[in-house]
Amino acid sequence: MLKQFADWLAFSTIGLIPGSRAGEALDFFIYDTIKIFLLLITIIFVVAIIRTSFPPERTKRMLSHKREYVGNALAALLGIVTPFCSCSAVPLFIGFVESGVPLGVTFSFLISSPMVNEVALIMLWGLFGWKIALIYVGTGLLVAIVAGIIIGKLKMERYVQDYVWEMRVGNAEIVQQTFREKIGYARQYTIGLLKKIWPYVVVGVGLGAFIHGYVPADFLARWAGRDNFFAVPVAVALGVPLYSNAAGVIPIVHALMEKGMAIGTVLAFMMAVTALSLPEAIILSNVLKKPLLATFFGIVATAIVIVGYLFNAIL
Amino acid sequence: MKIEVLGTGCAKCKNLYENTKKALEESGKSAEVIKVEDIPSIMKHGVISTPALVIDGQVKFSGKVASVAEIMGLLS
Numbered sequence: 001m002l003k004q005f006a007d008w009l010a011f012s013t014i015g016l017i018p019g020s021r022a023g024e025a026l027d028f029f030i031y032d033t034i035k036i037f038l039l040l041i042t043i044i045f046v047v048a049i050i051r052t053s054f055p056p057e058r059t060k061r062m063l064s065h066k067r068e069y070v071g072n073a074l075a076a077l078l079g080i081v082t083p084f085c086s087c088s089a090v091p092l093f094i095g096f097v098e099s100g101v102p103l104g105v106t107f108s109f110l111i112s113s114p115m116v117n118e119v120a121l122i123m124l125w126g127l128f129g130w131k132i133a134l135i136y137v138g139t140g141l142l143v144a145i146v147a148g149i150i151i152g153k154l155k156m157e158r159y160v161q162d163y164v165w166e167m168r169v170g171n172a173e174i175v176q177q178t179f180r181e182k183i184g185y186a187r188q189y190t191i192g193l194l195k196k197i198w199p200y201v202v203v204g205v206g207l208g209a210f211i212h213g214y215v216p217a218d219f220l221a222r223w224a225g226r227d228n229f230f231a232v233p234v235a236v237a238l239g240v241p242l243y244s245n246a247a248g249v250i251p252i253v254h255a256l257m258e259k260g261m262a263i264g265t266v267l268a269f270m271m272a273v274t275a276l277s278l279p280e281a282i283i284l285s286n287v288l289k290k291p292l293l294a295t296f297f298g299i300v301a302t303a304i305v306i307v308g309y310l311f312n313a314i315l
Numbered sequence: 316m317k318i319e320v321l322g323t324g325c326a327k328c329k330n331l332y333e334n335t336k337k338a339l340e341e342s343g344k345s346a347e348v349i350k351v352e353d354i355p356s357i358m359k360h361g362v363i364s365t366p367a368l369v370i371d372g373q374v375k376f377s378g379k380v381a382s383v384a385e386i387m388g389l390l391s
Binding site for chain 2: 085
């Protein structure tokens with residue numbers, strides 16, 4: 001139905017020719033922009049309400065003193081529903097560690113939180129279908145859990161900045177919100193988030209539309225297709241220092257995939273962009289000494305590369 | 316009344332600070348508003364998600380930027 005509207009607007013009303021580059025690009029742009037915004041509004045709002053039940057302080061209590069494995073899995077799952085802003089990464093890390101949340105478990109949370117979020121899910125679902133979205137969530141959680149377990153086993157506690165262990169954290173009571181307050185928060189959060197990401201969505205879809213219309217099919221197949229052995233590590237290496245929210249990166253990645261980029265490479269690139277970034281490294285260097293920071297990035301990057309190869313082989 | 320806005324200096328924390336000052340103005344009350352940016356002080360309140368608002372030592376909320384109206388509600 002949406003496709004018909006887009007077709008009508010691009011071809012009948014504006015008068016571009018179906019099959020022409022400009023026509024196809026605009027058609028893609030109209031269709032995708034509207035679809036994505038509709039999905040975003042609905043799901044961001046619903047997830048925001050769910051999130052009001054999982055303030056970081058409650059997550060901290062749930063994870064405190066949990067054993068490995070169970071703790072890592074729980075942390076990764078909670079990372080999806082706990083609202084987490086990277087500006088809060090330092091207090092959050094200190095709070096978790098000081099309350100007895102094991103280091104590896106804390107890392108599982110830090111990995112899944114930015115990577116597995118509802119914006120990424122909606123965009124993937126909207127552009128690639130629910131199977132891919134589900135795979136992304138599943139492997140994202142797996143990467144968070146496994147990487148967290150490995151880091152825990154390496155016993156690198158001494159590479160956390162010393163002052164963290166000496167910090168005294170008070171115990172704030174968790175403020176309960178009434179249902180009306182939750183709706184109010186969800187509304188405010190949704191509007192705020194949309195205001196922040198809409199330019200990225202528009203630019204991302206725009207670029208995707210351009211690639212869709214103007215770049216010849218299979219253009220990338222030679223360089224970034226399944227047979228190029230180096231595509232995955234290169235994609236991850238490019239993605240690690242970059243930061244983008246999911247809204248911006250997925251439309252581009254969608255169009256790239258249409259032109260022949262293999263899906264494993266695509267997923268790996270997305271994970272690398274969202275899970276790790278240069279700004280995050282700078283923020284975390286306040287609480288982690290270089291060896292631990294490097295280990296964290298190294299293990300997560302490796303896990304993502306493996307995921308990339310795996311999906312290129314299976315899908 | 317002593318009001319503290321906890322935050323490590325990102326845009327959200329600045330917004331909360333501005334909204335708090337506006338709320339005070341509009342409610343006609345007078346109080347000192349302090350921006351607390353150092354981690355040890357923030358953590359002493361038990362806050363792990365910034366920005367947060369503390370009135371007379373009690374954490375009113377954390378992890379969001381409240382609107383001027385909402386803050387005014389808390390001031391009364």
